[in-house]
Amino acid sequence: MQPSPRYEPQLLLLQEPAGLHTPWTADFHDLAYEWRRLFSEALGTFFLVLVAAGGAVVNARSHGQVPLDARVVAPGLMVMAVIYFMGTISGAHLNPAVTIAFALRRNFPWRRVPGYLIAQLAGSLAAAGFLRATFGNVGHLGATEPGLGISAATTTLIEVVLTVGLVSVILGTASGARNIGANAAIAVAGYIALAGLWAAPVSGASMNPARSLGPALIGGHWHDWWAYLIGPTAGAGIAVGFAWILRGAPSPAANQAAQGTGPTQHQ
Numbered sequence: 001m002q003p004s005p006r007y008e009p010q011l012l013l014l015q016e017p018a019g020l021h022t023p024w025t026a027d028f029h030d031l032a033y034e035w036r037r038l039f040s041e042a043l044g045t046f047f048l049v050l051v052a053a054g055g056a057v058v059n060a061r062s063h064g065q066v067p068l069d070a071r072v073v074a075p076g077l078m079v080m081a082v083i084y085f086m087g088t089i090s091g092a093h094l095n096p097a098v099t100i101a102f103a104l105r106r107n108f109p110w111r112r113v114p115g116y117l118i119a120q121l122a123g124s125l126a127a128a129g130f131l132r133a134t135f136g137n138v139g140h141l142g143a144t145e146p147g148l149g150i151s152a153a154t155t156t157l158i159e160v161v162l163t164v165g166l167v168s169v170i171l172g173t174a175s176g177a178r179n180i181g182a183n184a185a186i187a188v189a190g191y192i193a194l195a196g197l198w199a200a201p202v203s204g205a206s207m208n209p210a211r212s213l214g215p216a217l218i219g220g221h222w223h224d225w226w227a228y229l230i231g232p233t234a235g236a237g238i239a240v241g242f243a244w245i246l247r248g249a250p251s252p253a254a255n256q257a258a259q260g261t262g263p264t265q266h267q
Contacts, residue, residue, distance in 0.1 A: 034112075034115065036089060036090075037089060037090040037091075037116075037260065038090070038115050038116070038118075038119040039119070040086050040089040040090035040092070040260075041090050041092075041093060041094065041116050041119035041120050041123065042119040042120070042122045042123035042126070043086070043123060044082040044086060044090070044092055044094045044123065045094045045095075045119070045120045045121075045122075045123030045124050045127070045210055045211075046123035046124070046126050046127045046130075047078055047081075047082055047127075048075060048078055048079060048082065048094050048123075048127075048208075048211065049123065049124045049127035049128065049142075049210070049211050049214050049215070050078075050127040050130065050131070051074045051075050051077075051078040052074070052075040052078075052142065052211055053127065053128060053131060053141055053142025053143070053211070053214070053215045054127075054131055054142060055070065055071035055074055055075075055142065056071060056139045056140070056141075056142035057131050057135050057138055057139045057141060057142050058135070059071065059139060060138040060139030061135050061136075061138055061139070068200060068201070069197065071196075071200070072192075072193060072195075072196025072197055072200045072205065073193045073196070073197075075192055075193075075196070076188075076189035076190065076191075076192035076193035076196070077189060077193075079092075079094065079185070079188060079189050079192055080185040080186060080188070080189035082094065083184075083185040083188070084185055087185070087260060088260050089260050090116075090260045091108075091257060091258050091259055091260035092260070093116060093120070093258075094120065094123075094208070094210075095120065095207070095208040095209075095210060095211070095232075096116075096117045096120055096121075096208070096209045096210055096232075096233075097163055097166075097167060097207065097208060097209060097232040097233055097235065097236040098166075098167065098170060098236070099113055099116045099117060099120070100113065100233065100236050100237075101167045101170070101171065101236040101237075101239060101240050102171075102254075102258035104236070104237060104240040105171060105240050105243060105250050105254065105258075106250050107174075107250050107254045107255045107257070107258035107259070108255075108258040108259060117210075120210040121210050121213060121214065123210070123214075124210040124211060124213060124214025124215075125213075125214045125217060125218060126214075127214060128141050128142075128214040128215045128217070128218035128219065129218050131215075131218075132218055132219065137219055137220075140215065140219055140221040141215040141218055141219030141221065142215050143212065143215040143216050143219055143221040143223070143225075144203070144204030144205075144206040144211070144212045144215075144228055145204060145221070145223045145224060146202070146203060146204075146223070146224055146227070147201045147202045147203070147204075150202055150203070152224040152226075152227050154202070154203075155202070155203045155224060155227045155231070156227040156230055156231045157231070158199055158202050158203040158231070159203055159206060159207065159227060159228060159230075159231025159232055159235065160231045160232075160234050160235040160238070161235065162195045162199055162203070162205055162207050162231075162235065163207045163231060163232040163234075163235025163236055163239070164235045164238050164239045164242070165191060165195065165239075166188070166191055166192065166195065166207050166235075166239075167235065167236045167239035167240070168239045168242055168243070169187055169188055169191045170184075170188060171239060171240070171243045171247075171254065172243070172246075172247075173187050173188070174253060174254040174256075174257035174258070184257070192205075192207070195207065203227070203231075204228075206228045206231075206232065207232050207235070208228075208232060209228055209229050209232050209233065212225065212228035212229075213225070213228070213229075
């Protein structure tokens with residue numbers, strides 16, 4: 001097995017357009033700019049949860065004016081927008097499962113993982129708090145929960161499978177073998193929308209522990225909440241295993257995507 005590439009994004013900047021050169025993309029090791037990366041993760045997750053949970057909240061307040069297809073497509077479009085406008089700052093993970101997957105894949109250092117997870121949860125809590133302050137505690141604040149007649153075990157299994165697909169798309173579009181640049185955002189957004197269109201009535205199609213925890217904590221709706229921690233985390237680990245089978249050792253291009261140091265980005 002070949003050793004994984006070191007975290008040296010400064011050696012990869014020749015692949016990056018000159019307009020994207022900034023101090024924080026030039027040296028991922030420079031902790032002086034870590035606050036900027038963490039703020040990016042918090043802000044991006046805020047917008048994601050605002051749309052993902054907000055669709056259900058506004059639907060409840062408007063007595064059904066936001067149809068299901070709009071509620072599941074909107075988060076994908078928001079993820080795409082966030083990746084495009086600040087993916088090169090933090091990598092735009094927006095999801096603890098994605099951060100953990102990149103760390104398992106050796107594209108992202110484990111010592112930076114806790115900060116990213118805290119920032120993502122903070123962004124989710126802020127979004128849920130904003131929705132509650134604005135609309136009240138309606139629609140369970142968009143909390144994800146199993147569909148009618150769906151068991152917690154089935155919900156967990158669905159979240160595992162959905163997250164395997166999501167993380168596989170993210171790792172695949174960030175790899176050197178299939179590097180599609182910033183347009184990886186389109187592939188990720190498309191997957192999120194597609195997963196929601198068929199699986200939202202079953203599990204809520206969360207695929208993101210931060211997205212589920214924020215509304216649960218602020219709204220106090222804890223129905224089978226653990227499924228949305230175990231499912232995405234397990235799915236991320238399985239997807240990393242698949243990545244090793246499909247592509248072997250991690251690539252410098254994937255390091256760029258995970259660290260926000262190059263033009264290739266993801267969810």
